[in-house]
Amino acid sequence: MATAGTGAGAARGGPLLAAARPVVSARTWLAIVHLLTGLFTGTVGFALAFIGAAGFALLILPFIGLPVLAATLALCAVLARVERARFAGLLGVMLPAPRRSVDSTAGWWRRAWHALFAPARLRQFGYAALRLPLSFAEVTVVLGVWSLALIFVTLPAYNWTLPQGGAQIGGTVLRGPGPMAVAEVIGLLLLFAAPQCTRAIQVADTAIARYLIGPGSHADVSARIGELEQSRARVVNAAEAERRRIERDLHDGAQQRLVALAMDLGRARARFADDPEAARAILDQAHADAKEALSELRNLVRGVHPPVLTDRGLDAALSGLAALSPVPVSVRADVAARPSASVEAIAYFVVAEALTNVAKHAQASRAEVSVTRRGDVLRVVISDDGVGGADPHGQGLSGLADRVAGVDGTLSVSSPAGGGTVIEVVLPCGS
Helix, strand or coil: CHHHHHHHHHHHHHHHHHHHHHHHCHHHHHHHHHHHHHHHHHHHHHHHHHHHHHHHHHHHCHHHHHHHHHHHHHHHHHHHHHHHHHHHHHHCCCCCCCCCCCCCCCCHHHHHHHHHHCHHHHHHHHHHHHHHHHHHHHHHHHHHHHHHHHHHHHHHHHHHHCHHHCCEECCEECCCHHHHHHHHHHHHHHHHHHHHHHHHHHHHHHHHHHHHCCCCCHHHHHHHHHHHHHHHHHHHHHHHHHHHHHHHHHHHHHHHHHHHHHHHHHHHHHHCCCCHHHHHHHHHHHHHHHHHHHHHHHHHHHHHCCHHHHHHCHHHHHHHHHHHCCCCEEEEEECCCCCCHHHHHHHHHHHHHHHHHHHHHHCCCCEEEEEEEECCEEEEEEEECCCCCCCCCCHHHHHHHHHHHCCCCEEEEECCCCCCEEEEEEEECCC
């Protein structure tokens, strides 16, 4: 019976605890801290906005106004970076920096003007001017809601000490258990609503910041569309180059061996009755050619998409690549959650091509492959102790970069002469 009563009490307390949990949640109080710290960064921003306004006014004297304005806008960009870090640190909200798209064919004066008065810079200036009044309004609302909640919740404890024997609302003095019970209920409702109010204001604040110091809207979306179009074109070109490579390998490798195999079998059949020993020798050669053709086909299929990658993941697939490499390769994989199939395939292809280049060109005695996943980022590093001097803009590495860019990844190459080569690939791999 006692156990049943305890369970019933827990069941009754469940909704109350669920409603009270946001009040003490770290997320709620981090949001409050975020809104309060906005007053300090807003004060700095307001000072920058004031100086920037003076710079605008002094543009009639370009040698004074223009440097002041340029310095102010540059400092507003620094403030924007600080604010993006504040949002990330306190709220866990990542605000991407605005993308810069400057026509490299334009003259230096036009590029400088664009860098100074780009829409992103002007939005950052607007954010600096808006931050202080926005934070003041947000903090006023949030502190007001929390203060009223605490006042009403604790009112029965100190109501009798107030002048005239109780709190006054509209000329009415609140006394007695009835008004105190109503005040307690109002206080609890406000207390349970305060976290939701705080988070709603924090969401609105994040949306404003995302537009003003983040990617923005139409102009930046247009730039992003242009980047995606270029990325798509590079992926199509990379796929076409891969198709041509497969055709070339089939035509120059396995196909030639199969043609020679058919000719040898024909010669063996013609000599089988008259010269069995010569026919046997031809058959032995045909058998060796058949095994080599099968090996080439197996390697070709492995380079496209090995079954072990689908069945067992990157660790096993890369270990298979290392076992086939003529250069000793150590593999270290730390991939707790498997990324998407396309990201896995790109990572595998990059490692396969890199190890092929190591075997052909690097003159290395050893190589190392490291694959790690942290959050939604997969990092692949291939290093060797060879002669270095790899050209990042060469056909092989540029093709890898095109394939990586197809999923918004990046590829970097460090290959000083005589210092070995390090290829690092970063791939987004959201679950």
